[in-house]
Amino acid sequence: MLKLVGLSSLDALSAKALPESIHIQHKTRLGPGMPEKEVLERLRYIASQNKILKSYIGMGYASAITPPVILRNIMENPAWYTQYTPYQPEIAQGRLESLINYQTMIQDFTGLDIANASLLDEGTAAGEAMLMCYSAFNRKRNIFFVDERTFPQTIAVLKTRAEGFGIEVIVGDYEKFNAAEYKDSLMGVLLQYPNSEGSLVDYASFTKSVHENGGLVTVATDLLACALVKPPGEWGADIAFGNSQRFGVPLGYGGPHAAFFAVKDEHKRRMPGRLIGVSKDANGKTAYRLALQTREQHIRREKATSNICTAQALLANMAAMYAVYHGPQGIKDIAQRVHNLTSALAAGVEQLGHKVVNKDFFDTLTIKVNVDAAIIHAASVEAGINLRRIDNSTVGVTLDETVSKDDLEALLKVFARGNFADQYKFGTTQPYTAPVPSIDALASSLSSGIPAALIRSSAFLTHKVFNSYHSETEMLRYIFALQHKDLSLADAMIPLGSCTMKLNATTEMIPVTWPEFGAIHPFVPIEQAKGYEIMHKELEYALQEATGFDSISLQPNSGAQGEYTGLRTIVSYLNSIGQSQRNICLIPVSAHGTNPASAAMCGLQVVVVKCEENGNLDLVDLRKKAEQYKDKLAAAMITYPSTYGVFEDTIVEACKIIHENGGQVYMDGANLNAQMGLCKPAEIGADVCHLNLHKTFCIPHGGGGPGMGPIGVKTHLAKFLPNHPVVPTSGPDGIGPVSAAPWGSASILPISWAYLKMMGDDGLRKATQVALLNANYMLKRLAGEYKILFTDANGFCAHEFILDTRVFGASSKVEAIDIAKRLHDYGFHSPTMSFPVPNTLMIEPTESESKAELDRFCDAMLKIREEIRAIEEGKQPKEGNVLKMAPHPIDVLTSDKWDRPYSRQDAAYPMAVLRKRKFWPTVSRVDDTYGDRNLICSCPPIEDYEN
Numbered sequence: 001m002l003k004l005v006g007l008s009s010l011d012a013l014s015a016k017a018l019p020e021s022i023h024i025q026h027k028t029r030l031g032p033g034m035p036e037k038e039v040l041e042r043l044r045y046i047a048s049q050n051k052i053l054k055s056y057i058g059m060g061y062a063s064a065i066t067p068p069v070i071l072r073n074i075m076e077n078p079a080w081y082t083q084y085t086p087y088q089p090e091i092a093q094g095r096l097e098s099l100i101n102y103q104t105m106i107q108d109f110t111g112l113d114i115a116n117a118s119l120l121d122e123g124t125a126a127g128e129a130m131l132m133c134y135s136a137f138n139r140k141r142n143i144f145f146v147d148e149r150t151f152p153q154t155i156a157v158l159k160t161r162a163e164g165f166g167i168e169v170i171v172g173d174y175e176k177f178n179a180a181e182y183k184d185s186l187m188g189v190l191l192q193y194p195n196s197e198g199s200l201v202d203y204a205s206f207t208k209s210v211h212e213n214g215g216l217v218t219v220a221t222d223l224l225a226c227a228l229v230k231p232p233g234e235w236g237a238d239i240a241f242g243n244s245q246r247f248g249v250p251l252g253y254g255g256p257h258a259a260f261f262a263v264k265d266e267h268k269r270r271m272p273g274r275l276i277g278v279s280k281d282a283n284g285k286t287a288y289r290l291a292l293q294t295r296e297q298h299i300r301r302e303k304a305t306s307n308i309c310t311a312q313a314l315l316a317n318m319a320a321m322y323a324v325y326h327g328p329q330g331i332k333d334i335a336q337r338v339h340n341l342t343s344a345l346a347a348g349v350e351q352l353g354h355k356v357v358n359k360d361f362f363d364t365l366t367i368k369v370n371v372d373a374a375i376i377h378a379a380s381v382e383a384g385i386n387l388r389r390i391d392n393s394t395v396g397v398t399l400d401e402t403v404s405k406d407d408l409e410a411l412l413k414v415f416a417r418g419n420f421a422d423q424y425k426f427g428t429t430q431p432y433t434a435p436v437p438s439i440d441a442l443a444s445s446l447s448s449g450i451p452a453a454l455i456r457s458s459a460f461l462t463h464k465v466f467n468s469y470h471s472e473t474e475m476l477r478y479i480f481a482l483q484h485k486d487l488s489l490a491d492a493m494i495p496l497g498s499c500t501m502k503l504n505a506t507t508e509m510i511p512v513t514w515p516e517f518g519a520i521h522p523f524v525p526i527e528q529a530k531g532y533e534i535m536h537k538e539l540e541y542a543l544q545e546a547t548g549f550d551s552i553s554l555q556p557n558s559g560a561q562g563e564y565t566g567l568r569t570i571v572s573y574l575n576s577i578g579q580s581q582r583n584i585c586l587i588p589v590s591a592h593g594t595n596p597a598s599a600a601m602c603g604l605q606v607v608v609v610k611c612e613e614n615g616n617l618d619l620v621d622l623r624k625k626a627e628q629y630k631d632k633l634a635a636a637m638i639t640y641p642s643t644y645g646v647f648e649d650t651i652v653e654a655c656k657i658i659h660e661n662g663g664q665v666y667m668d669g670a671n672l673n674a675q676m677g678l679c680k681p682a683e684i685g686a687d688v689c690h691l692n693l694h695k696t697f698c699i700p701h702g703g704g705g706p707g708m709g710p711i712g713v714k715t716h717l718a719k720f721l722p723n724h725p726v727v728p729t730s731g732p733d734g735i736g737p738v739s740a741a742p743w744g745s746a747s748i749l750p751i752s753w754a755y756l757k758m759m760g761d762d763g764l765r766k767a768t769q770v771a772l773l774n775a776n777y778m779l780k781r782l783a784g785e786y787k788i789l790f791t792d793a794n795g796f797c798a799h800e801f802i803l804d805t806r807v808f809g810a811s812s813k814v815e816a817i818d819i820a821k822r823l824h825d826y827g828f829h830s831p832t833m834s835f836p837v838p839n840t841l842m843i844e845p846t847e848s849e850s851k852a853e854l855d856r857f858c859d860a861m862l863k864i865r866e867e868i869r870a871i872e873e874g875k876q877p878k879e880g881n882v883l884k885m886a887p888h889p890i891d892v893l894t895s896d897k898w899d900r901p902y903s904r905q906d907a908a909y910p911m912a913v914l915r916k917r918k919f920w921p922t923v924s925r926v927d928d929t930y931g932d933r934n935l936i937c938s939c940p941p942i943e944d945y946e947n
């Protein structure tokens, strides 16, 4: 491979490919790479430092049972977790169907018209809901009211979000809030249902008054509760959201979990996040696809409704499968049982002399205890139980589907614990314990905590898919039937530029489902999470070493969230040095759409910087604009190596220009796979950078999430890293939280931890060198037949490169999409299409692919070039040829009628190797326009499948 590239060693390659000015100054100090076995042993020890107590803390997180058939065959199954985001629907119909099940389920439970395919967490979903209200009134109304009985982390994330837009958040008692007083400025309200005390409040008349005064009503809710209580959509809510975690997803110390989000039909075009819709393929067959993408940041940029890109697809699939497996009656039974246990607990604690504050409830009780709450908490921890700590005399309990009769008894025993006065009164040497009420007696006279007016009468999960697969045999086959339709890394390389689809090693994945990581509630006392603390510290150290930064925040749940967090720390820093007038953010045209969207969310004004003909950042334009705005320049966002796949040798100079004009440098770290071990963002001149752990650091993409986007910062920004209202993560200067959980999706951090441990210093560097080699090898193999858009002056690319497929338009009418779809027939996922340049393909092989796989892909591309040539030479027509008609599913190839200008053989087996191993697309090319014109985002009627 080196010979083809024309070099003698990997070191010679990296020395040539990287400009000299950025070569690493301080070597990384990660030590030697550890063998897999030792890494798992070390992690076993770390995990053992976490203490698993039974958690009744609630606050949006409840213990759940992951049905083993879902645990093993989705969560632990690489055919599901290594999928890419379903931008190529012809090879993603399985997960698209599962996500549409998810959307249908959310619509059913919330009683609303349309739901998206997940958001990052409940806190950020609240922020998105508020911003939807804001944009619904064209940003002309700026008051948002929040009922004080909303989870504290939700309120805090919401307030962080509000700051960037100058939205005023009023937190108070909804009963005292008079919407009429804010008639012209109220955009909306947020209510929680059941609220944070556990109460079920009838908000119908309040909702009416908000609507009468022009505001929208957004509701944080609970899916399991909605099986029994009247859903928000039925009493007038415009938007409902929440956490779907309790549908079979582990607590994981805070994540990853899928937040759900549903709206009334009239708001669908403003809805954030990915939306799966129903469309048709070229033969009129029902097919799923991503809908309404024109709303998203990659099109709308700074005008986008949201910066969300990576969400929580894998976890949404798990929650959907939980509903498919249990079905409507199963879920109703689970909900009823949880509610009955709660009713029994309420009666029991009252018998013990405590007072239940909330008369109405589903699964949560707020209890005024008749002793010092500290005594109850001490007794509970001793019994292996965590309760919610509210104040000196109040505790909270939230029950869930894992609670058994014995658990209930243990809970009542905790509440039977008297105080020291009792102890002396009764003269025992042991703490006094009152007699515990009998569970059977409590159970025999249960009274419901759900007010009659709020009982749900409507049906849900009526679609056939939720009523068909209730045995494990059927469920397993359904999961596999969907899986077979989807191409994942288990099938072939996914050469996605910018997205770094690399190996997600089994050793890295194993710890994710260990209970010591999975069964920990995010708000346990930190002394119970010592293992997480050790792992976080070691990961932070390794990331600092790899990037050169001084501090890391592990809170942001995605790259885009990292961008937002990093820019917010910059804004706070500028404010702290009396530079609050700085509000301009320079962003190159080549930037990913999340960059301008994130900048806009921080209240920054985006100014676009040009790129040169050869793809490099236009330094003259950068200097001109930096100087023009030198009094107002806040930051520049730079992706490095650039999204054009080139190491620009002017990067150090670019950072200097920004600094000289008073700005800070934000580096988009999506391309760190080209840097690790060879250079460091902080040494190049960046002040802050996000790290997509689901790209360079091996967290799998999960079909569109989860991910993690921690940020690294230099010392002057460190004290502004995000804090958290429940578990402090920063000091008094820290910005508010950007995620609902203090360490984001903590339970997937062991993946990146294990990767860095196994690589060590030499491994990390070599991985990057091999990534560069693989990309340059492919570039050389394809360069004769395809036009390469950008290289550096020596003809090298970084870890990815762009094929300019626009050149075929004139001669053959072939476009990037035709090549992408034809690649499906060859068993490959297409490269990144039309980013960062429209109608081109961006290829990134990563270090994980063998020469054999790279050759297989290059051979396919060269064969496709011959197919294009046949059109250019007039041997094939410009329409209806094998490229335009691609991909070719089996039902098309086996149809009795065949009137195409190429043979079935040429369509299905253009290369001999395909006869040995072939991945089949399951639908013909999907019609995007039809899908957006006829928007359907829930499971289609069953006749559609039959037709």
Ligand SMILES: *Cc1c(COP(=O)(O)O)cnc(C)c1O
Pocket (backbone or CB within 6 Å): 308, 309, 310, 498, 499, 558, 559, 560, 561, 592, 594, 595, 639, 643, 668, 670, 671, 692, 707, 709
């Ligand atoms: C992936 C990517 C992002 C966004 O990251 P998410 O984790 O999807 O939010 C930002 N910039 C670039 C260049 C990317 O490739």
